Amino acid sequence: MPYLGELDSVRALLARGTSILELGAGAGRLTRKLLEWGLSVTAVDNSAAMLAHVPRDAKPVLSDIEKLRLLEAFDTVLLASDLINHPSATSRKSIAATARRHVARGGQLLVERHDPDRLRNAQVGAVSCVNGLRSSIEAVRCCEDDIEMTVRYDMDGRTWRQSFRASLLSEAEIEGLLTEVGFRSFEWFGEKRMWVRAA
Ligand SMILES: C[S@@+](CC[C@H](N)C(=O)[O-])C[C@H]1O[C@@H](n2cnc3c(N)ncnc32)[C@H](O)[C@@H]1O
Known part of the structure; x- marks a missing residue:
């Protein structure tokens, strides 16, 4: 990136x-x-x-x-x-x-x-496009004080996915x-x- x-x-x-x-x-x-x-x-x-x-x-x-x-x-x-x-x-x-x-x-x-408000309000869809890197949320789930998310990154015709769990x-x-x-x-x-x- x-x-x-x-x-x-x-x-x-x-x-x-x-x-x-x-x-x-x-x-x-x-x-x-x-x-x-x-x-x-x-x-x-x-x-x-x-x-x-x-x-x-x-x-x-x-x-x-x-x-x-x-x-x-x-x-x-x-x-x-x-x-x-x-x-x-x-x-x-x-x-x-x-x-x-x-x-x-x-x-x-x-x-x-992490910005706790951003995590709390995260929804599936496009997030940003900076310096040719497009990021979007593919899946998001709230579990008590944690968030589980899969983010997709696209750049120059290539795609990566990162799944993570984070505490608010x-x-x-x-x-x-x-x-x-x-x-x-x-x-x-x-x-x-x-x-x-x-x-
Ligand atoms: C999201 S990447 C960010 C890398 C870099 N700071 C950047 O901004 O491009 C997080 C990195 O932390 C490493 N990492 C995660 N947990 C770790 C741990 N407990 N001990 C050592 N490395 C860890 C991962 O292997 C990964 O390379």
């Missing part, structure tokens, strides 16, 4: 020359932007196939986020792509604890979450989870407050 501007609202917090641990880096879509902005990136993913596409200037680490124990700490830990909305509360806590273990003294955690989390619930693992001082960013910075 092309870069769709996801990091733009937190870009001012990402200083050139600083270190960043990117959790759930995938094929390096955001990694490329971070490198372009002059950060030193360690990219973590549990899929070797995805990590194989991460640019060589980043340091790849094949691991589950929950089990990650690196010997270094980072100026920034980045948890993008709504991984904080994991449907298991136990996994959410392990992921948050990993972030805490790897933030350097005086460093920051940046978390991107309020700002207070996310701050509560991050507080439990040792973060404090929360600041929300972006027009729809999709990003939180925790110190």
